[in-house]
Amino acid sequence: MTDLDLSDRQWLSKFIEIGKEMLYLTQEECKSVGLTIEEIIDITREALIAHGKKEYEMPAKIGIHPLPEAFFHAMPAYVPSKHAAGIKWIECFPKNQERFNLLQTSGLLILNDEYSGWPLAIMDAMWITAMRTPAVTALAAQALHPDAETFGMFGCGVQGRGHVEFITYTLKKLKKIYIYDIREKAMDELIAEVQPRIDVEIVKGKSPEEVAKSCEVLSSATVILKTPLKVVKDEWISKGQTILPCDLNTFWDPLIAKRADKYIVDSIEQHKLYEQIGYFPDGLPEIYCEIGEVIAGLKKGRESKEELIVNSNIGMAVEDVVLGREILNRALTMGIGRKLPL
Numbered sequence: 001m002t003d004l005d006l007s008d009r010q011w012l013s014k015f016i017e018i019g020k021e022m023l024y025l026t027q028e029e030c031k032s033v034g035l036t037i038e039e040i041i042d043i044t045r046e047a048l049i050a051h052g053k054k055e056y057e058m059p060a061k062i063g064i065h066p067l068p069e070a071f072f073h074a075m076p077a078y079v080p081s082k083h084a085a086g087i088k089w090i091e092c093f094p095k096n097q098e099r100f101n102l103l104q105t106s107g108l109l110i111l112n113d114e115y116s117g118w119p120l121a122i123m124d125a126m127w128i129t130a131m132r133t134p135a136v137t138a139l140a141a142q143a144l145h146p147d148a149e150t151f152g153m154f155g156c157g158v159q160g161r162g163h164v165e166f167i168t169y170t171l172k173k174l175k176k177i178y179i180y181d182i183r184e185k186a187m188d189e190l191i192a193e194v195q196p197r198i199d200v201e202i203v204k205g206k207s208p209e210e211v212a213k214s215c216e217v218l219s220s221a222t223v224i225l226k227t228p229l230k231v232v233k234d235e236w237i238s239k240g241q242t243i244l245p246c247d248l249n250t251f252w253d254p255l256i257a258k259r260a261d262k263y264i265v266d267s268i269e270q271h272k273l274y275e276q277i278g279y280f281p282d283g284l285p286e287i288y289c290e291i292g293e294v295i296a297g298l299k300k301g302r303e304s305k306e307e308l309i310v311n312s313n314i315g316m317a318v319e320d321v322v323l324g325r326e327i328l329n330r331a332l333t334m335g336i337g338r339k340l341p342l
């Protein structure tokens, strides 16, 4: 009837009548499929390798901006090796906490049948985002600084908590984790939640300067703003450190990325788009390569202990659709979620 390989579609059809119904998964249902942190890291690694090998389709994020400081992003992607096709519609409203007592980020993921195009599922994307983002940082840290004994995290919210836990799965020699947040309560909550689950000691940094100067590997998940806050000063950063921001260059003096020996990004196209819309007012630093290429073994990561490496990962839809597809597979086999008529 066709020259398409429909085996994956036939597998899906055992659980769902494609074209007539789709599965809806809440955040709790996504969590309840039982993925472990190791599995989330492995799945994210596969997404990054597919990206590094250019085996994907993923146009750069487009968005709308109802408030000056807020954005909605449409993040479509297709990863053929994983039969993962879909789009994440994610929001970030930085003032949500003070205005409405709501988290700044929410979102949904739609997955579609790659052969007919019909929707297969709609699911929460907040948990997926909260999981795949620290998985990317953990994988990047492993690729760029595997023997690090110290890690520093700026921002102790949803992402910060995930980062501190996930990093212990890939940096096996870690001895100490420093954290810093402008909200003391956020640091206390991070320690209360994460310390019982990890063996590495977590300590509250007294200042951004102390954290920046004490850690070989640093990450930040604070806020994304067009004008950099420049909280971390250039003179606090030394040769040999690895910096992994997931909030663009908001938190760091832009001079740091400019003088880095290697400036690596997750997506060159997306970083250029952010530059065009004003997020790198001092200009985007010269890009060495994409992190997927390093993780796929196609480009060299750290080549000497002296290198200062900055790797900015703003988040890619390939990570979302691949993790979302794994959640869908498990939910279908486990009978989790609600089928909704189309």
Ligand SMILES: NC(=O)c1ccc[n+]([C@@H]2O[C@H](COP(=O)([O-])OP(=O)(O)OC[C@H]3O[C@@H](n4cnc5c(N)ncnc54)[C@H](O)[C@@H]3O)[C@@H](O)[C@H]2O)c1
Residues within 6 Å of the ligand: 092, 103, 104, 105, 129, 133, 154, 155, 156, 157, 158, 159, 160, 180, 181, 182, 183, 186, 221, 222, 223, 224, 229, 231, 245, 246, 247, 313, 314, 315, 316
């Ligand atoms: N790269 C990606 O893939 C990706 C994915 C999700 C979120 N993000 C970004 O990560 C950031 C954090 O997201 P989240 O969901 O964890 O938010 P969150 O609101 O849960 O946490 C942010 C934390 O940063 C702290 N903070 C803000 N300004 C600070 C400063 N100047 N110094 C120290 N701490 C500060 C806040 O007090 C808060 O605890 C956002 O900017 C978000 O857009 C990136």
